[in-house]
Amino acid sequence: MNDNSSTPAKRAEPQPDPDQDNPDEPAFSWMNASGSGSTRTGRGTSPSDEASDANLSASAQPESRADRKAAEAGVDPAENSGPAGAPRPADAPGPADAPGSAGTPGPASTSAPARHGSQPFNERLPTSALQVRPPQEEVERRNAQRESAANAKPVAPRIMQILLAVFYPVILMVLAVRAVTSPLFLWVEYNRPGFPGDGYGFSTDDRMTYGSYSVDYLSNWAGPRYLGELVNRSGEKLFKDGEVSHMADVKSVILSTFGAGAVLILVSIVAIAYLRRRSNGGVRRGLFAGSIVTLVVILGLGALAVLGWQQFFTDFHHIFFANGTWTFSLDDTLIRLFPGQFWIDAGIVIGALVFLTAVLTLILTWPTRRRRGLANGPDAVPAGIARNGSAEDQ
Incomplete structure (x- = not known):
């Protein structure tokens, strides 16, 4: 439906709603x-x-x-x-920028806002990591720990030196025992002047022949038959069953001793190789301490042997053998081949070899100033270095 009526001439325009948004705002x-x-x-x-x-x-x-x-x-x-109303230059300070003015901080103050075009001033917070310093006690404790760690010596070289010092006397004694249980010592002993002869008919040649079987049995891998089936010139058994059993016990002790000595020698070689690479003078210090220990041990044992050889010999056998298995009569083959003087001489040779070797080691490893790397005097300088710190011309 269309409205064709004419609009009145003085009709009022509709007013916008004041509550509505005004697009002209x-x-x-x-x-x-x-x-x-x-x-x-x-x-x-x-x-x-x-x-x-x-x-x-x-x-x-x-x-x-x-x-x-x-x-x-x-x-x-x-x-x-x-003053004339002209604009002030941008870099010229204004009244508010004057230092010391009322309500305005001075140049040292950092509370004023940064000017346009300059780098902003970033003040570090007082709690930042760069501003906080630990207490003096904590600083001293940390410095002490650093110095202790720097001055601390490694543990492994010290252990190797201790092992070398402990093993050295044992190795020397094992080597001395091996030197005594040899045909060479047997020959020297039977042929030396003053050695007592056999009152039951063994000549020096008989002793050397039968004694060599006994010494060889101690270091070979043969069984008891090696000595049990030996006969003398009359066809009788050379050794009784008790003597063969005791020699078997002696062989077990000797082979165990030699095996332990071989292991200690290998360990000592490893320790020496390690100390030569990791510790300057470590081998010398280990051998020096080992020689001192060796001298103390050998002198102590020698004093006991001199004060009472028979008691010392008995106590030694009680350590390794059962009672009643190592005592024989004077006419038994073992006593005729190895009388009491033989064991005295063997003890003297073992002690002398160990003592001399320890003394020689002590002399060669004595901590002199040169071996310790020290100068000869307070004003001395290392060779090849001049007093002004430059190398001398060779």
Whole structure:
């Protein structure tokens, strides 16, 4: 249905709802191509309104670069101008920038805002890691730990030196026993002047022949038959069953001793090789301590043997053999081949060899100044180095 009636001449225009959004407000100026001024003009605003709007926009935004800088720095544009009203240079300090002025911090203060174009000042927080320092007691404790760790010597070289010092006397004694249980010592003993002869008919040649079987049995891998089936010139068994059983016990002790000595020698070689690579002078110190231990042990045993040889000999056999298995009569083959003087001489040779070797080692490893790497005097310098610190010409 169409309304064709004519509109009255003086009909009032409909008024917009004040509660509705006004599209001509500044918040909607972005929707107009010509800005808020054109919108107001298009709505029929008066020239006085346009002038007031221009004054407001001019006062809202600084017209010059100096005014903008002053606005960013929080300074009144009027104070930033010169005496004639001319704008003050941007780098010239204003009244608010003068040090010592009322309400204005001095140059040392960092609370003033940074100027436009300069680098911002970032003050470190007092709780930052660069500002916090541990207490003096903690610093001293850490320094003491560093010095202790720097001055601490490695444990492994010390252990190797101790092993070398402990094994050295045992190795020397094992080697001395091996030297005594040899045909060479047997020949020297039977042929030396003053050695007692056999009152039951053994000649020196008989002793050397039968004694060599006994000594060889101690170091070979043969069974008891090696001695049990031996016969003398008359065809009788040379050794009784008790003598063969005792020699088997002696063989077990001797082979165990030689095996332990071989193991200790290998360990000592490893220790020496390690100390030569990791510890300067470690081999010398280990052997020096081992020679001292050896001298103490051998002198102690020698004193016991001299004070009472028979008791010393008996106690020695009680350690390794059961009672009643090592005592024989004077006419038994073992006593005729190895009388008491033989064991005395064997003990003297073992003690002498160990003692002399220990003394020689002590002399060769004595900690002299040169071996310790020390200079000959307080003012001496290492060879090849001049007093001014430069190398001497060779």
